[in-house]
Amino acid sequence: DTGVSQDPRHKITKRGQNVTFRCDPISEHNRLYWYRQTLGQGPEFLTYFQNEAQLEKSRLLSDRFSAERPKGSFSTLEIQRTEQGDSAMYLCASSFRTSDNEQFFGPGTRLTVL
Amino acid sequence: KQEVTQIPAALSVPEGENLVLNCSFTDSAIYNLQWFRQDPGKGLTSLLLIQSSQREQTSGRLNASLDKSSGRSTLYIAASQPGDSATYLCAGRDYKLSFGAGTTVTVRA
Numbered sequence: 001d002t003g004v005s006q007d008p009r010h011k012i013t014k015r016g017q018n019v020t021f022r023c024d025p026i027s028e029h030n031r032l033y034w035y036r037q038t039l040g041q042g043p044e045f046l047t048y049f050q051n052e053a054q055l056e057k058s059r060l061l062s063d064r065f066s067a068e069r070p071k072g073s074f075s076t077l078e079i080q081r082t083e084q085g086d087s088a089m090y091l092c093a094s095s096f097r098t099s100d101n102e103q104f105f106g107p108g109t110r111l112t113v114l
Numbered sequence: 115k116q117e118v119t120q121i122p123a124a125l126s127v128p129e130g131e132n133l134v135l136n137c138s139f140t141d142s143a144i145y146n147l148q149w150f151r152q153d154p155g156k157g158l159t160s161l162l163l164i165q166s167s168q169r170e171q172t173s174g175r176l177n178a179s180l181d182k183s184s185g186r187s188t189l190y191i192a193a194s195q196p197g198d199s200a201t202y203l204c205a206g207r208d209y210k211l212s213f214g215a216g217t218t219v220t221v222r223a
Contacts, residue, residue, distance in 0.1 A: 002159070033210065042118070042203050042213025043158070056210070091157060093211075101209060102148065105158040 002026075004106035006092050012112045013082055020078045021109045025094030032075050033103060034067055035091040036060065043091050049075060050097065082113045116141045116206055120214035128222050133191040135217045137204035140185060145208040147180050147187050152201045152216070161202075162189070194221045 003026040013019050025032050030051050035043035046065070047057045051072040061067075064082075069075040079086055089110050093103040117140040127133060137147075146165050150158040162171045162178040164187070170179040175192040187204055201218045205211035 002157070004157075006157075031209070035211070040215065042205070042215050043211070045210045045212070048210060093158075101146065101207075102160060102163045103211060104160060105150075107157040110155070 002104040002106065004092060004094055004104050006090075006106040006109050008109060009107060010110045010112075012114065014114050015082060015084060017082055018078065018080045019082060019111065020076055021090055021092075021111075023075045023077070023092030023094075023106060025074070025092070026096075026104060027073075029094035029096050029104075030072065031095045031097055031101070032069055033093040033095075034075070034077055035093065037089040037091060037108070038087075043089075046077075079111075082111075084113050087111055087113045116212035118204060118206055118212050118214040120202075120204060120217050122217060123215065124218045124220075126220040126222065127194055129194060129196060131194050131221075133189075133194050133198070133219060133221075135189040135191075135202050135204075135219070137187040137189070137214055138185050139187075139206045139212075141206070146206075147178075148205050148207070148211065149176075149178050149187075149189050150203045150205065152203060154201075158203065191219075194219075196221045196223045 005024045033048040034046040037043040049069040064080045089108045092106045095103045149161045164180040177190045201216040203216045205213045
């Protein structure tokens, strides 16, 4: 257990539905990252926050995706109008902004869009 | 954009053999390099972090080296055990991680 938690662990939804995932980082970490991983591939960067500010969004993050970190603690990732291509593992990581910036990952949320 | 490649994609060895996993990256301006382990359907566990000013890191049976000039990192696992069976991922970065596709290791008892 790295100290980063994600909820839910698994989500099955029908195409067109909205889904929301939550990530609770390690409490003293001020940076939070979202990644997406498809089968057989390494994770791909989606977005990251420093405190409550969203500092970068990948081109992978279409308009259907939105992420928030309202109080600089937990974060949510929402996908609207899900598509089958959204099926993936969504991973959250956190780090403390230091020179090494080591990232610690949560267990992930497995999304299946039917 | 940082491109990370891991070779081989899969590896099967008998218990007790040493493992050598390779990682190459295209941008020598890599900041730090981190090695992870991932079990099937699980999240990532950080194994070793090599800062840009370092050339290697060791933890128990694991040793990772970093050669920025050639754009390569190598993870060595000594005296492999069946419990080492997993996918190993390397990631280079500045603040965000760029991952390779991983090497899936099977250690046969």
